[in-house]
Amino acid sequence: MKLDQVIQERRSIRGFTDQPVPRALLEEVIALANRAPSSMNTQPWHLHVLTGEPLERVRRGNTERMLEGVPPSREIGDYSAYEGEHRKRQVEIAVQLFEAMGIERHDAERRQDWVMRGFRQFDAPVSIVVCFDRVLLDNPIAHFDTGAMTYGLVLSAWSRGLGAVINGQGIMQSPVVREVAGIPEDQVILTCVALGWPDDDFVANSVVSRRRPVSNTARFLGFDE
Numbered sequence: 587m588k589l590d591q592v593i594q595e596r597r598s599i600r601g602f603t604d605q606p607v608p609r610a611l612l613e614e615v616i617a618l619a620n621r622a623p624s625s626m627n628t629q630p631w632h633l634h635v636l637t638g639e640p641l642e643r644v645r646r647g648n649t650e651r652m653l654e655g656v657p658p659s660r661e662i663g664d665y666s667a668y669e670g671e672h673r674k675r676q677v678e679i680a681v682q683l684f685e686a687m688g689i690e691r692h693d694a695e696r697r698q699d700w701v702m703r704g705f706r707q708f709d710a711p712v713s714i715v716v717c718f719d720r721v722l723l724d725n726p727i728a729h730f731d732t733g734a735m736t737y738g739l740v741l742s743a744w745s746r747g748l749g750a751v752i753n754g755q756g757i758m759q760s761p762v763v764r765e766v767a768g769i770p771e772d773q774v775i776l777t778c779v780a781l782g783w784p785d786d787d788f789v790a791n792s793v794v795s796r797r798r799p800v801s802n803t804a805r806f807l808g809f810d811e
């Protein structure tokens with residue numbers, strides 16, 4: 587697949603087949619993601635790749651704690667709810683997904699189902715827990731670097747026919763993830779990536795989120811016009 591096509595066609599995948607993902611393929615994808623640029627080539631990221639029993643334990647722990655009302659517990663700094671333009675875009679993608687799934691605005695039960703699905707990491711056969719070195723916790727560049735690697739990860743997965751969704755929901759109860767995955771104390775959990783073979787019959791997988799045009803994201807200075 588050409589790079590342009592991979593970038594253009596990639597979208598978040600939230601429904602997967604049961605087909606397992608071979609470890610060798612994941613290693614190939616991670617090797618490519620590791621080619622990401624990072625500040626001074628520091629490469630601050632660490633990946634913990636879960637499947638089978640450990641992943642089921644994470645799903646169970648995450649879901650049970652959310653249902654019990656345990657407040658979300660993340661390891662990076664808290665951020666407040668999105669407002670203004672950011673909130674509008676957040677609502678827009680939620681509306682697109684709910685429309686595709688046929689979930690009505692007032693259908694509290696199905697909305698809750700969808701949220702719980704997120705806490706189960708969309709029942710993906712693989713979850714990659716994305717961490718970075720704790721010593722860089724207060725250095726925003728480490729977040730940037732790890733994000734760049736994560737985008738490379740989902741792109742190289744996509745080019746091999748794998749689907750993925752980067753998701754905060756799966757690590758919302760980070761203590762569970764830390765314990766089950768045995769994350770070393772000198773690493774901080776940033777996010778996770780649910781990954782597997784896309785289920786073509788899962789309608790939300792066909793949702794294409796909208797983007798701002800170049801004229802709204804970039805300014806050009808010093809060009810001949």
Ligand SMILES: Cc1cc2nc3c(=O)[nH]c(=O)nc-3n(C[C@H](O)[C@H](O)[C@H](O)COP(=O)(O)O)c2cc1C
Nearest residue numbers: 596597598679704751752753754755756777793795
């Ligand atoms: C840091 C980050 C966290 C995300 N967390 C979630 C999540 O918890 N649940 C979810 O369904 N999607 C999550 N997403 C996916 C975004 O909703 C998605 O990337 C965005 O709507 C654009 O859609 P696209 O990926 O299909 O282009 C997350 C994406 C990023 C980059």
